Amino acid sequence: MWGYYTQQIIHSIPFFLKGLWMTIAVSLLSLMGGTVIGFFAGVGRASRRKWLRRLLSVYVDAIRGTPFLVQLFILFFILPEWGIQIEAFPCAVLGLTICSGAYICEIFSSGIEAVPWGQREAAISTGLNGYQQLRFVVLPQAMRSILPPLVGQYVLLIKDSSVVSVIGVLDVTRAGWLTVQRIPEGILVFGLVGILYFIICYPLIHLVNYLEARMTVQKFRL
């Protein structure tokens, strides 16, 4: 029986690869969107405008305090009730973008706040404007502490993208879920799903470790 099922699974590998492609597409699109939102929200959150900080902390808390599954259901079931028709794929990308944006906002804002205020003051006294301060003084230094957790967040994003399978996006997890109805060998089917995610995420996790080792400021040695 196992031989038969194994053969069946080998036959359905193209189906899984299609799912893998979908996972990559969803993650990549929302990764870009999330980084853009997270960047602007993070800069806003690290600014000195109190109302802006309050507003953004409501956004961050609301997203970080609720499960992604619930956020996805809210988008997918409630937007149509309010008259906004949305397909599964854009809904998945939108949900992941909003969700990862909140986490990336935290990463950017804490990275920016880690740069000492004196640097900012020096930039002001040199006569740089707000954009120049950020672009030439604060961000280059903040990138050190931003980059490793940012890539780590991308890994989490790719893993979270498995949740969008429940609203019918045909990604790897959905492919596994559909296959297991036909081939009742959960270990084999979801083992394969796991391997496919592993292939993407494992190198990225090592990239995070490498970046962490690379970006930590070397202690001054005599």
Added chain:
Amino acid sequence: MLEYFNFRVMFEYYPLFLKGFLSTGWISLVSLILSLLVGILACAGRLSKSRLFSTPAAAYIETIRSTPLLAQIYFFYFGLPSLGFRVPELQTGILALTLNSGAYMAEIIRAGMQSVSTGQIEAGTSSGLNYFQRLRFIVLPQAIGVTIPPLLGQAIVLVKDSSLLSLISVMELTRAGQILTNERFMPAEGFFAGAALYLVLYFLLKSLSTWWQKRLIFRQAV
């Protein structure tokens, strides 16, 4: 939009949500305690000098960290019956959550242990303490303090991750929202109520973490 929001239905269904809320809290608590044990074991394995322990522990941690929780839940949900184990959904879910969060716990505990500087351990060795005394009197008292905040962070993640158990029909908070959606077709009421209750748990844990961090800083200052 609020005029469409039916609070009467929410009151009608409040026993369901109360049940879901309690069981979300209960599932998270059980998995938190179990995963702490798994994490301690995995961390001990990973830090051990013998390859017999460190290789399996590292393999476990890396595998869990590079595959999504949903795929792990499905792996156990569909995989255990095909191996001949008939496990109820709730236990399957707690098993998956425990193993998932155990890997992250191991990393948290390891980071906490390694935050104690080697000079302290060397001082302990030179004053004649043996391994367990060093662990008990030098490493643990310092490590536990810094481990508590990320541990609470992991508890928040666990509460949110437990929402995925609704997909294998475990009765919890998200499931309550789904039931309301199915019976009355009121997704807004169901999922917003669920989200609000998740936020209650989130703020509870978050304020606990903030309180502890303040205490930690205070203690260090004294």
